[in-house]
Amino acid sequence: MRLEIKIDCLELKKTLFCGQCFRFTEREDGIFCGVVGKRYAELEQLADGVAVLNANEGDEVFWNEYFDSELDYSLLFEEFSTDETLRLATKEKGIRVLRQEPFETLISFIISQNNNIKRISGIIGRLCEEFGTKIGDGVYAFPTQEQLKGVTEADLSPLRAGFRAKYIVDAVNKVTSGEINLEGLFALSTPEAREELKKIKGVGNKVADCVLLFAFHKTECIPMDVWMKRVMSAYYPDGLPQNLVKYGGIAQQYLFDFARKNKLLV
């Protein structure tokens, strides 16, 4: 069935391809196709929201949560516009920070390190085909912790993930053994949750902050990747203005996008 959801400030092309998720493609007819959790979804851009073309009964709650539709972005942009750089960076709106599943987000951003978005998507796609549940014609869900339990580096070789394979193994070991309880991180403070994540080999500040922002919605986390470091040194040598810190992670999405599109150097 077709399900229409009203959401402000949502442009699928920007939100799905800004580098926070890796499982969507845009079909030739402009429909965005991808996998979220156990669902294969076909999404259509509407003027004031999104239409889920193949929704099931009762999916509205799920999609509203995924798109974090309760967060009012107009208030954020008001705050952002007090800063000249952010005012420019948010001139074109449409990026929303999604609420993604923690395990998938953790593995995805371990794979993301020193990598490019195209290849990240490829590796994740092969991970899903190899270990995930088939949910449609050539469509595979992201593997669950249980499905990856006990994997070795050799098992992961078809992914061609390079040096990241051993990091994936360590992450799977730590979450399936219970050494790290991902769901439990919701109850922790941001610094505590970050330290938990960093116990995993291959998880440093940047990857941890991506997981905290994209899965645990810790909006004050600002992932410091190469692009964001360029933005900071060029525009915020003394750090972000204090009034922008609380939603700094969302501001970061726009600054990241801004920096890449303008090929910001230095």
Add this chain to the structure above:
DNA sequence: AGCCAGGACAAGT
């Protein structure tokens, strides 16, 4: 062809 990619880690100052 060669540089770089949504970095982390270990070894060296």
Add this chain to the structure above:
DNA sequence: ACTTGTCATGGC
């Protein structure tokens, strides 16, 4: 505490 070389692979 900072700096640097290294780590696989492939996109551009």
